[in-house]
Amino acid sequence: MTDTDRNMQDAKNAAQDAAKRVSETARDTADETAGAVRTGADRIGDAARETADETARAVRTGANRIGDTASETTAKAADAADATLRDIRGTATEAADTIAAQAQAAVSGAKEAADEGVAYVKARYRENPGLVIAIGAAAAVALGLVIKGIARR
DSSP: OOHHHHHHHHHHHHHHHHHHHHHHHHHHHHHHHHHHHHHHHHHHHHHHHHHHHHHHHHHHHHHHHHHHHHHHHHHHHHHHHHHHHHHHHHHHHHHHHHHHHHHHHHHHHHHHHHHHHHHHHHHHHHHOHHHHHHHHHHHHHHHHHHHHHHHHO
């Protein structure tokens, strides 16, 4: 081997060594970069999971608060409706009792008036029977005319 061949061989070996070192360095750098990317991705995934968990907890807490508020509001509304119904029922019962008492008084008054009217007619009949019969006939004719007028409409 001549010096030129040896120099070429040395240059070739040096180039191969340099290429091997560059290749190893590139491989090491790629491995380190991949490891860093994996670590970053893991950290991002963990952060995303934690954020999702915190968001879910916050949503659940908010939903529970809304549910509690809705339950309380519903319970208050039901209590208010129940109290209102009790008041209405009490008022209606009082009104019905008052109406019944007034109706009873009206019936009593009507019976007394009818009894007084019958007593008056009997007393007048004893005094003048012809006059009472004539007034009764006039009342019957007047009633017939009223019925006939209503029937025409």
